[in-house]
Every structure is written in C-alpha cells, then in structure tokens.
Amino acid sequence: MNDSNRKTNFERIAGNLDNLQNLCCEDPEVKIVLNARTGKEYTAQEAIGCNVHRAMELRHNLAEIIEKKLRPLYICPLCGYELRLNCMETGQRFYFQHTHHKDNCPQMNTQKWSREDILTAKYCGKRESEPHKQLKADLSSILTKDSSFSTIDIEKVVKGIDPTTWRKPDIRANFKNKFNIAFEIQLSTTFLDVVIGRKEFYKKKGDLLVWIFDIFTLNSARMMKLDTFHINNLNALVLDKETLVISRIKNKLHLKCIWVEPSIINNELCHTQKTAIIPFDQFQMSIPSQTIFHYDYKSHFEKAQKELSETQKAKQAQNRINTFFEKFDPAEEDTHQKLCIKLFPEFDLKKTELRWSLTSFLRSMNSARTKDPTISGSGWKYNNFKEIYDNVYKSHTQFYFLFCCATKAYGITEDSVSIIRRKKETWESLKQYGINSKFHHAPIFTELTAQLFPEVMPIYNEIMANEKIQKKCNTSDRVVESCAATPANSGDKSSYKIQYTGNIFEHERAAQWSVFFDYLKLPWTYSSEQINIMNQNISRDFNVYRHQCQFLILKKEEQRYHFKIYEELARLTGKSIVVIDGPPEEDGYSAYLYLHCKNPVHQEIYNNVIAGEPHHFGLARRSVQPELCLCPDMFDFCENHINLAQKSTDDGERPALDGLGSGLQEAYQIASIAKFD
Incomplete structure (x- = not known):
C-alpha cells in the first residue's frame, strides 16, 4: 500500500478530505435555503459547511431526492422551488441551484423528452470512445476466465421491476450463482442524475452496480468520479495495465482499490490516501446500499470522530479544571x-x-x-x-x-x-x-x-x-436524592416508631436517651415536630428542663448536617443545639454543640475551641438540681467544660463529674439495655 502526499494541490475540492475552508462559492445566487422538513432557514454557507465528505453526501442526497421524487429537503424560501447542490466548473466550490428556472418552468417546457431521457442520451453519446470500448473488452475477457462469474452479457438490455423501465449496462454477469453484477465503465463525465438513477434501478432489481475507472486520484479526479467515490463508501475501483496483467496471469479479476483512511493528528481529523490491488471476491459487497469496498470508511470515520470528540472533551474538561483552580x-x-x-x-x-x-x-x-x-x-x-x-x-x-x-x-x-x-x-x-x-x-x-x-x-x-x-x-430500599444537602444515609424516620412513657419516638435511640434523662431525674419533653432550615426539615427532639438548649438525636447511620444549618436553628430558636451521635453508652456517642453568638468575641471562641469538636456529658458539681455539662473528649480541665444549664456551679478547679460516683455510668447502663415495644 502506498500513502499519497498529503500536501498535494487538489484540482477539485471534493478530493481534499482535509479541507478546513467553507465550501460555498462567493456571492451565491441562492443565499438562503429553507429546510422543508424542519422549517429552519440557513445561509448557503451554513448548509454547505466545511466538511468535504458531508457536502458530497448532501449533494448526493439532494440528487437522490429529486430523482426519486421524494419530499424535498432544501427549497428556496422565496419561491418554494426545490434546490440541488452543484459544483462550480473550477471544481473548487459548491452552490445551490433551483431545479427549475423561470425560463425552464414545466408549464413552458414544450419538449416531450423527460430530463432523464435527455441526460441518458447525453451519457450514451459520450461513453462509447475507443478507450471505453477497449476497457470493456479487457474486462469481458477476464470475466470469461474467472470461475466466479457466469452468464456474461455485454450491453444487453435489463428490464426493471417496472416493465416500462430498462437499463443497458456495459457488462452484466452472475457472481457465484448468488446475484448479478452490472459493470459500468466510466472514463469521462457522467451526470449525477444518471449515477443516482442507475443506483436505484439496480437496487430494486437486486443487482449490484459496480463502477470501473481506468485511473483515479483524489487530487485530479473529475467530479463524476468523486461523486461515485463518495457514494461508494469512499472506495474507487480501477482496472489498469497492472491489474490487467495480474488478472490474466491468475485468471481471476483483480482491481486496484483507492480509499482514504481517517486519523487524528494534532487533535485534527486528517485523511490519508491508500492503494492496494484486491481480488474481486475479497471485496465487501452490499446490494441494499449499492456499495463494494475494501476499506469500510464509514465505520472508521465514526470511530475517528468519536476519538476526536473524546479528545476534545478531555481537553475542554482539563481547561475547565484549570480555569476553576485558577479562580x-x-x-x-x-x-x-x-x-x-x-x-x-x-x-x-x-x-x-x-x-x-x-x-x-x-x-x-x-x-x-x-x-x-x-x-x-x-x-x-x-x-x-x-x-x-x-x-x-x-x-x-x-x-x-x-x-x-x-x-x-x-x-x-x-x-x-x-x-x-x-x-x-x-x-x-x-x-x-x-x-x-x-x-x-x-x-x-x-x-x-x-x-x-x-x-x-x-x-x-x-x-x-x-x-x-x-x-x-x-438492595437498598431507600432512594438517595441527587443534589441534596440531606445526608445520603439519613434514612426514613417514618419507617418505624417506638412508644414509651406515653410518648411516641421516631426511632430507638431517641427512646434510649429519654431513659438516660429519666435516670438522672432530668424532666424532659419530646416533639417529633420539624422546622425547615435552609430547605431541610430538622427534628428538634428533646427539651430538658432548666437547660437552655435542644437535644437532637441522630438515628443510627444518620449523619450531621452542615454546621451552618444547626447554627441557623440556634439563631431562630434562641437556644443552643446539642447534636448527639450514638447510643447512650459510655464510649458509644459524641455530642456536638452549635451556638449563635451575637458577641464577636464569644463567636471567635466558639469557632476556635468548640465548633465541630466531639464532647461527652458530665454533671456539674454543687448544683441543687442536676445540670448537664459538655466535656471535651480531648481535655479534662474545668475551664473547658460547658454547663448546658448556664449555671456556674463548679469551683473552677475540679472537672465536672463524668465517671464513677456521678450516676452517669449507671444511666448509660440502664438506657443501653432498655427494651421497647
């Protein structure tokens, strides 16, 4: 296989698959087109674009729609006439043209011949040159010696499914007793209408149409050859002197295949021309798509586009990361x-x-x-x-x-x-x-x-x-809500309830802590009523007599909200918030205090010393009635203890009682083994 020189100057733009310029001609006659199927208007430049293969596909699709008299795709938004996509004589740019001009309107046309008849007559008049006759004879002689072919007919009329339609291919032969192949040799200009018409004819007939060239290069091929090349999955088939010699030696038809391979180079989609001599029976053939090819450009193009898209997405993602962390x-x-x-x-x-x-x-x-x-x-x-x-x-x-x-x-x-x-x-x-x-x-x-x-x-x-x-x-039964500040494991508090001392608790831990408060003879009230804070429904749970705070008990595997939510709750209620995470066991829980301080000095102390730090409970000394304190897990000095009743009953030298003799250990034991209905 040989690679073509990617820096070649192309005589016609349709051969330059790496083109990056807009393919519309300057100052086109039809400047605005209307997509009759979507109702959207485009400029001619937008509709034609920069991608050569896409423009050629559009050109073929429009010709096919016109040929088959299907519902129009592009029409003129001013007069409503259907549009085709033509190529300029220079071969370098495309433009839209009306299928009917004012001087060529159907009502004014006195000709009895149809457009297809005229084009077919022109085609037939041009094709029978001496080189054409010679190549047809060479192909015929090879087919007669190739055991894969039988019933070889030269220029024999083929009737269509509709008996009023017919075609006369250069050569028609049966391939391996499976289907017929119609060979058309093309050395000069053939109109796109003829190409599309013959493709549809043989598709309906169940035959395969194969176009044979004597020479093909992307940088100098005529428009008709490029039309056929793009229609045929970007594969062109050539019968030249080299392939004639090989075919005669092996008594088997060989054709030179020219195709292009897409690849990603420097984050751009590029194409490279390839060439190889292929035995005919090794080509991939499809009657429904009327294609015969060695290299499946379509699948490789989609793969390359996907790779390019992923590369571009990765680059965009990295750029977004860089932008984010810069700011x-x-x-x-x-x-x-x-x-x-x-x-x-x-x-x-x-x-x-x-x-x-x-x-x-x-x-x-x-x-x-x-x-x-x-x-x-x-x-x-x-x-x-x-x-x-x-x-x-x-x-x-x-x-x-x-x-x-x-x-x-x-x-x-x-x-x-x-x-x-x-x-x-x-x-x-x-x-x-x-x-x-x-x-x-x-x-x-x-x-x-x-x-x-x-x-x-x-x-x-x-x-x-x-x-x-x-x-x-x-197997999780609970649906986790995306984009929610609610902890992912917060659970459904309505899943079960516990009744104890005439109260209905939302979960077992709340009931256990009520036993803890009872043992310490701390009067309490419980409420399952919730308050909405920053779009989160927060349960206020326990109020304990003489204590200027609310005790919130987290359910098993429930996690705390962001501290700002609890601080806002403290501001709205005017009370400190104590969040208890864990069961009432001596080493089984942590208590967290959240405050809203109006005094900036107090707020700074809270932020630096208290906020987010785990505590455990203690009992204040010398108090007439029981008063709970919060004792930091990491310290054991009285000045770091917080009296939740806001009573300074300690002597400033001894820590709050939190062990043997305080009653807390017994309270933990009783509460942790309590059973509920």
Missing part, C-alpha cells in the same frame, strides 16, 4: 458556590442548602490535591493532615470516605492509630449500608469529583465495585 480560593467560602454554578451549569448547584456542603467538599478535596493542609490549600487553619482527617471525620462526615480516596490518589500517607481505626470504621459502614453509609456523600459530589478531581475516581470506583458494597447498594 478558586479555599479560604473565600462565599465564592465557592458561585464559581461552581458558573463553570458547571449542567449541574443543579443553585440550591441554598448546597452552599456549605460545596465548601466542605472543595476544601477537603483540594487539600489532598495540593498536598497542602494549611489555609492556602484547605481554607482551614490547620498545620498537618492529621488535623484535616480529624476535621472531616467529625464535622464533614459525609465526605470522609471520598477524602480518604483523594489522599490515596494524591499520595498522602497518614498512619496514626485513630486514622487507621476510622478507615476501618468507614469500610465496615460501607459494607453494611452501601451508599446509605454516613461516610458516603450525596450523588452530586461524585459527579463533581469526576469533573474536578478525576484522579480520585479510579480508586473510588474500585472500592464501590466491591461485591459486598455493590450487593448492599443494589
């Missing part, structure tokens, strides 16, 4: 949602409740991407990744699994005991609850990860493809 500032949380909405309009990111989740997602993932745990990488005031791990686990739990995937993808290693333990906890939770795990995010963040952090997706997909996780995901 992204982890510390400027007010800009995060706006930036995502602007660069990812295909996602529904305008919901108010997504604002804080987006910030948590972007900060944690970007810290891993940049390998920077400080404020410049994460937007948080941390110094190492141990602190980032702790923060995401405690305050942004739904992103913990995704963050672990990101740290692995970006080569960040943390081997502390607590991180290893939490990763095991995450794995067990995923195996048990699948996408409903409290450590798994809402689906929209998977999509954003694929867009902004594509390096993470192979690890995420590999873990989620685990058989145990897939089984749990596929």
Whole structure:
C-alpha cells in the first residue's frame, strides 16, 4: 500500500478530505435555503459547511431526492422551488441551484423528452470512445476466465421491476450463482442524475452496480468520479495495465482499490490516501446500499470522530479544571458556590442548602490535591493532615470516605492509630449500608469529583465495585436524592416508631436517651415536630428542663448536617443545639454543640475551641438540681467544660463529674439495655 502526499494541490475540492475552508462559492445566487422538513432557514454557507465528505453526501442526497421524487429537503424560501447542490466548473466550490428556472418552468417546457431521457442520451453519446470500448473488452475477457462469474452479457438490455423501465449496462454477469453484477465503465463525465438513477434501478432489481475507472486520484479526479467515490463508501475501483496483467496471469479479476483512511493528528481529523490491488471476491459487497469496498470508511470515520470528540472533551474538561483552580480560593467560602454554578451549569448547584456542603467538599478535596493542609490549600487553619482527617471525620462526615480516596490518589500517607481505626470504621459502614453509609456523600459530589478531581475516581470506583458494597447498594430500599444537602444515609424516620412513657419516638435511640434523662431525674419533653432550615426539615427532639438548649438525636447511620444549618436553628430558636451521635453508652456517642453568638468575641471562641469538636456529658458539681455539662473528649480541665444549664456551679478547679460516683455510668447502663415495644 502506498500513502499519497498529503500536501498535494487538489484540482477539485471534493478530493481534499482535509479541507478546513467553507465550501460555498462567493456571492451565491441562492443565499438562503429553507429546510422543508424542519422549517429552519440557513445561509448557503451554513448548509454547505466545511466538511468535504458531508457536502458530497448532501449533494448526493439532494440528487437522490429529486430523482426519486421524494419530499424535498432544501427549497428556496422565496419561491418554494426545490434546490440541488452543484459544483462550480473550477471544481473548487459548491452552490445551490433551483431545479427549475423561470425560463425552464414545466408549464413552458414544450419538449416531450423527460430530463432523464435527455441526460441518458447525453451519457450514451459520450461513453462509447475507443478507450471505453477497449476497457470493456479487457474486462469481458477476464470475466470469461474467472470461475466466479457466469452468464456474461455485454450491453444487453435489463428490464426493471417496472416493465416500462430498462437499463443497458456495459457488462452484466452472475457472481457465484448468488446475484448479478452490472459493470459500468466510466472514463469521462457522467451526470449525477444518471449515477443516482442507475443506483436505484439496480437496487430494486437486486443487482449490484459496480463502477470501473481506468485511473483515479483524489487530487485530479473529475467530479463524476468523486461523486461515485463518495457514494461508494469512499472506495474507487480501477482496472489498469497492472491489474490487467495480474488478472490474466491468475485468471481471476483483480482491481486496484483507492480509499482514504481517517486519523487524528494534532487533535485534527486528517485523511490519508491508500492503494492496494484486491481480488474481486475479497471485496465487501452490499446490494441494499449499492456499495463494494475494501476499506469500510464509514465505520472508521465514526470511530475517528468519536476519538476526536473524546479528545476534545478531555481537553475542554482539563481547561475547565484549570480555569476553576485558577479562580478558586479555599479560604473565600462565599465564592465557592458561585464559581461552581458558573463553570458547571449542567449541574443543579443553585440550591441554598448546597452552599456549605460545596465548601466542605472543595476544601477537603483540594487539600489532598495540593498536598497542602494549611489555609492556602484547605481554607482551614490547620498545620498537618492529621488535623484535616480529624476535621472531616467529625464535622464533614459525609465526605470522609471520598477524602480518604483523594489522599490515596494524591499520595498522602497518614498512619496514626485513630486514622487507621476510622478507615476501618468507614469500610465496615460501607459494607453494611452501601451508599446509605454516613461516610458516603450525596450523588452530586461524585459527579463533581469526576469533573474536578478525576484522579480520585479510579480508586473510588474500585472500592464501590466491591461485591459486598455493590450487593448492599443494589438492595437498598431507600432512594438517595441527587443534589441534596440531606445526608445520603439519613434514612426514613417514618419507617418505624417506638412508644414509651406515653410518648411516641421516631426511632430507638431517641427512646434510649429519654431513659438516660429519666435516670438522672432530668424532666424532659419530646416533639417529633420539624422546622425547615435552609430547605431541610430538622427534628428538634428533646427539651430538658432548666437547660437552655435542644437535644437532637441522630438515628443510627444518620449523619450531621452542615454546621451552618444547626447554627441557623440556634439563631431562630434562641437556644443552643446539642447534636448527639450514638447510643447512650459510655464510649458509644459524641455530642456536638452549635451556638449563635451575637458577641464577636464569644463567636471567635466558639469557632476556635468548640465548633465541630466531639464532647461527652458530665454533671456539674454543687448544683441543687442536676445540670448537664459538655466535656471535651480531648481535655479534662474545668475551664473547658460547658454547663448546658448556664449555671456556674463548679469551683473552677475540679472537672465536672463524668465517671464513677456521678450516676452517669449507671444511666448509660440502664438506657443501653432498655427494651421497647
């Protein structure tokens, strides 16, 4: 096979498959065309375009529509006459032309011959040149010696399905007792109408039409040859001196096939001309499409287009990633949602409740991407990744699994005991609850990860493809809502209820904590009524007498909302919010405090010391009545304890009671073993 020189000057544009210029001629007579099937108008330049093969296909389709008298595709929007696509005499540009001109209107036509008769007469008058006769004789002599062919007829009339129609091919022969092949030898101009008419005739007849050339090159072929080339899946068949010699030696018809192969070079679709001598019986043949070819251009073109499209999409995606991170500032949380909405309009990111989740997602993932745990990488005031791990686990739990995937993808290693333990906890939770795990995010963040952090997706997909996780995901009864700030594992609180002491609780943990309060003789009220905060329905659960806060109990595997939602609830109710995650067991839960501070100094203390930190309960000393305190898990000094009754009853030197002798241990034991109907 030989490659053609891709820098060749082409005499006719239809041979230049790499053309990038618009193919419409300058100042065309028909400037506007109307698609009669869609009702849309286009300029001639828009309808013709730059792609040579597409323009040739349009040219053939219009000719075929006219030939078969089908419903018009393009018409003149002013007069309504049907249009065809012609090529200029120079062969370099195309233009639309009316099928009927004012001086050639059917009502004024006195000729008795049809257009087909006139064109056929012109064709027949031109084809019988001496070279034509010689090539026909050569082909006939080869066919008579080739055992694949029989019943060889030369210029014999073939009647159509309609007995009033007929054709007289150069040669007609039966191929392997399967079907007849009509060979047409073409050395000079043949009108496109004739090509289309003969193609339809033999298709209806059940024969295969094969056009044979004496020479063919893309850079110098005449328009008729290029028409046939494009119709025939961009394959041209040539019988020349070289193939005649081979055919006579082997007593078997061989033809030279010229085709083009599409490929992607420098992110552009390019074509290369190829040539090979092929035995006739090795060609692919199709009577329905009336094609005979060695190289399936159509399928390879579609594959190349798909590859180019994927390459362009990948480039666009990378450009969007670059643009995003050029403008992204982890510390400027007010800009995060706006930036995502602007660069990812295909996602529904305008919901108010997504604002804080987006910030948590972007900060944690970007810290891993940049390998920077400080404020410049994460937007948080941390110094190492141990602190980032702790923060995401405690305050942004739904992103913990995704963050672990990101740290692995970006080569960040943390081997502390607590991180290893939490990763095991995450794995067990995923195996048990699948996408409903409290450590798994809402689906929209998977999509954003694929867009902004594509390096993470192979690890995420590999873990989620685990058989145990897939089984749990596929059998999950609960539908996870995309683009919701509601935790993916929040569950359906109406699935079951528990009755105890005349109250109806939404879930078992709430009932267990009521036993805890009862044992400590803390009067309480319970309500399943919900309040809408940032489009999320929040249950207020317990009010405990003399305590200036509300206790919210998370259901098993339910995760906390973003802290801004709880702070807003605190602002609206005028009470602190204590979120309890876990059952009333000594080491089985964590309590989180959320405040709304009007005093900026208090707000700063809250942000730096309290917010997002896990606590456990203690009892205040020297109080007349029981008062709950929150004791930080990481400290054991009185100044870090928070009296939820807002009574300063401690002496400032001793910690609140949270162990033996306080009654808490007994309360945990009684509450944890309580049974309910």
